[in-house]
Amino acid sequence: MGEFDLIARYFTRPAKRAALGVGDDCALLAPAPGMQLAVSSDMLVEGRHFLSTVEPARLGHKALAVNLSDLAACGAKPLAFTLALSMPSVDEPWLAGFSRGLLALADEYACELIGGDTTRGPLNICITVFGEVPAGAALLRSGARVGDDIWVSGTLGDARLALEAFRGTLSLPAPMLKQARLRMEQPTPRVALGLALRGVATAAIDVSDGLLGDLVHVLLASRVGARIDADAVTDLVAARRMPSNAESGLALETFRTCALSGGDDYELAFTARPTARDAVEQVSLASHTVVTRIGTVEAEPGVRVVDAHGTPLTQRFPSFDHFG
Amino acid sequence: MGEFDLIARYFTRPAKRAALGVGDDCALLAPAPGMQLAVSSDMLVEGRHFLSTVEPARLGHKALAVNLSDLAACGAKPLAFTLALSMPSVDEPWLAGFSRGLLALADEYACELIGGDTTRGPLNICITVFGEVPAGAALLRSGARVGDDIWVSGTLGDARLALEAFRGTLSLPAPMLKQARLRMEQPTPRVALGLALRGVATAAIDVSDGLLGDLVHVLLASRVGARIDADAVTDLVAARRMPSNAESGLALETFRTCALSGGDDYELAFTARPTARDAVEQVSLASHTVVTRIGTVEAEPGVRVVDAHGTPLTQRFPSFDHFG
Numbered sequence: 001m002g003e004f005d006l007i008a009r010y011f012t013r014p015a016k017r018a019a020l021g022v023g024d025d026c027a028l029l030a031p032a033p034g035m036q037l038a039v040s041s042d043m044l045v046e047g048r049h050f051l052s053t054v055e056p057a058r059l060g061h062k063a064l065a066v067n068l069s070d071l072a073a074c075g076a077k078p079l080a081f082t083l084a085l086s087m088p089s090v091d092e093p094w095l096a097g098f099s100r101g102l103l104a105l106a107d108e109y110a111c112e113l114i115g116g117d118t119t120r121g122p123l124n125i126c127i128t129v130f131g132e133v134p135a136g137a138a139l140l141r142s143g144a145r146v147g148d149d150i151w152v153s154g155t156l157g158d159a160r161l162a163l164e165a166f167r168g169t170l171s172l173p174a175p176m177l178k179q180a181r182l183r184m185e186q187p188t189p190r191v192a193l194g195l196a197l198r199g200v201a202t203a204a205i206d207v208s209d210g211l212l213g214d215l216v217h218v219l220l221a222s223r224v225g226a227r228i229d230a231d232a233v234t235d236l237v238a239a240r241r242m243p244s245n246a247e248s249g250l251a252l253e254t255f256r257t258c259a260l261s262g263g264d265d266y267e268l269a270f271t272a273r274p275t276a277r278d279a280v281e282q283v284s285l286a287s288h289t290v291v292t293r294i295g296t297v298e299a300e301p302g303v304r305v306v307d308a309h310g311t312p313l314t315q316r317f318p319s320f321d322h323f324g
Numbered sequence: 325m326g327e328f329d330l331i332a333r334y335f336t337r338p339a340k341r342a343a344l345g346v347g348d349d350c351a352l353l354a355p356a357p358g359m360q361l362a363v364s365s366d367m368l369v370e371g372r373h374f375l376s377t378v379e380p381a382r383l384g385h386k387a388l389a390v391n392l393s394d395l396a397a398c399g400a401k402p403l404a405f406t407l408a409l410s411m412p413s414v415d416e417p418w419l420a421g422f423s424r425g426l427l428a429l430a431d432e433y434a435c436e437l438i439g440g441d442t443t444r445g446p447l448n449i450c451i452t453v454f455g456e457v458p459a460g461a462a463l464l465r466s467g468a469r470v471g472d473d474i475w476v477s478g479t480l481g482d483a484r485l486a487l488e489a490f491r492g493t494l495s496l497p498a499p500m501l502k503q504a505r506l507r508m509e510q511p512t513p514r515v516a517l518g519l520a521l522r523g524v525a526t527a528a529i530d531v532s533d534g535l536l537g538d539l540v541h542v543l544l545a546s547r548v549g550a551r552i553d554a555d556a557v558t559d560l561v562a563a564r565r566m567p568s569n570a571e572s573g574l575a576l577e578t579f580r581t582c583a584l585s586g587g588d589d590y591e592l593a594f595t596a597r598p599t600a601r602d603a604v605e606q607v608s609l610a611s612h613t614v615v616t617r618i619g620t621v622e623a624e625p626g627v628r629v630v631d632a633h634g635t636p637l638t639q640r641f642p643s644f645d646h647f648g
Contacts, residue, residue, distance in 0.1 A: 124367070
């Protein structure tokens with residue numbers, strides 16, 4: 001099967017909102033009047049962003065999910081995406097599964113595949129996603145102010161637990177591994193939360209390289225620092241709350257490290273004024289997304305991770321670096 | 325050097341037109357009122373789209389040029405692009421050269437780098453480019469009509485000659501190789517021509533996989549066929565007109581094959597009414613781009629490549645397929 005047959009069979013669907021779909025030199029997009037277009041690109045490489053053992057449908061889901069997560073962090077509504085795909089050979093069962101997972105998530109968010117590229121080469125998936133947001137309403141990294149609460153959505157650290165289990169550095173009871181693996185392979189982009197946080201959050205970012213590392217981007221852009229409650233964050237590891245954790249033998253420190261710096265969570269970390277706590281709760285309810293308050297923005301630069309007594313932890317939490 | 329330092333050092337420049345530049349979760353773009361956004365994505369893989377021996381600055385140029393060529397084929401004005409880059413290791417001299425070539429071409433077309441991604445992995449360059457075009461004015465593949473002239477810009481076949489010389493399937497005298505290599509490594513996107521062809525061309529496409537193969541996309545989208553003058557096309561190989569060709573010993577058939585189906589030309593093929601010949605000449609002058617009439621759109625499906633006597637050639641011209 002050649003490049004054009006491949007595109008026709010697995011990736012071509014009738015254009016809806018886009019003026020033109022897959023198949024011309026360019027796709028055409030027209031944001032509604034008063035709307036800005038939010039654009040983000042993520043490249044996924046085997047061994048770095050996914051394991052070779054991942055089910056193709058889950059990989060298709062994840063490849064788009066990590067991009068939708070960037071839109072969520074800006075409070076942008078998904079519109080469309082392009083897919084560039086390099087593969088060692090035309091593997092039809094793989095392509096069928098990959099496109100099924102990819103397009104199912106795309107349909108869920110009414111995010112249309114409008115173009116792209118396919119070529120032979122080492123497996124590499126590059127998606128560029130487009131969303132729209134009213135001019136001036138995008139959530140930025142630079143808006144956090146001293147005294148703001150720091151919040152995070154959903155759960156943290158499970159994806160890293162699964163990665164470490166696959167790497168063989170720790171072992172998880174089967175139910176914990178299953179749950180953690182699902183978080184690693186099929187993250188949920190927090191799109192509804194991001195949309196609802198417009199006008200409520202003062203700054204936001206998606207947690208892809210680990211909570212602390214990503215939070216630092218917000219703090220630097222906002223020229224502030226933060227105090228983070230280690231226990232509140234560690235409680236967000238879902239696998240830790242499972243009954244089978246009793247037999248895992250994992251130390252608290254392992255959960256804490258995964259939650260604070262694990263990576264691959266695709267949750268939203270955001271800041272909001274303390275006077276907006278009720279509003280944040282409403283946003284959480286309306287978007288069906290749990291959010292947890294985990295710290296405070298402070299004037300002093302840097303991040304202080306403290307225990308229940310307010311004592312700073314001495315443990316180091318390196319962020320996940322794709323060149324590390 | 326980590327991922328964030330790398331981005332900061334080689335790819336971060338102050339935002340101009342984009343509301344936000346490199347560094348937030350998304351870049352924000354606001355097309356002017358009445359404008360549509362044209363979007364295209366191309367992925368370049370070592371060994372498929374470039375040789376490992378290419379100078380990094382030339383590769384940076386080419387990676388953006390092939391994307392600008394897609395905008396040109398739509399008659400869209402370049403606005404911005406994202407870059408996703410996977411590299412085996414952080415090679416600073418390579419990055420310095422690559423970003424220099426890339427950003428020099430970006431500056432030439434006022435096309436701003438607004439975001440992207442970097443990761444470790446096999447060398448892979450994925451650029452998504454954005455241009456703007458008045459609503460309804462984009463050049464499409466589907467507008468060719470029976471009786472239209474078929475035109476092509478610039479020169480054809482030289483990139484393929486260089487590729488075959490590097491592959492060792494033919495040998496070129498040094499001046500011919502130098503000229504052909506430049507065409508392979510530093511193609512010129514025909515942006516000014518594409519802009520000037522709005523309202524003049526009935527259909528357009530950029531020639532990336534070979535003239536005949538790309539022309540077929542236009543013919544299928546327009547539900548027409550074509551007659552192509554083989555001699556007119558073969559005359560477009562620049563290397564063939566060089567004095568040193570006298571000692572190349574290359575057969576006419578080699579030049580013909582490279583011109584008709586070579587690939588990597590990044591010229592524009594377009595159709596226009598015969599009544600628009602003066603207009604096309606004006607466009608050519610205004611955009612400082614040579615264009616040549618090479619055939620006619622016919623009702624009968626398929627492509628007939630004919631010699632000076634109108635006799636169809638029996639030679640086969642397979643198009644360049646990135647999975648072939």
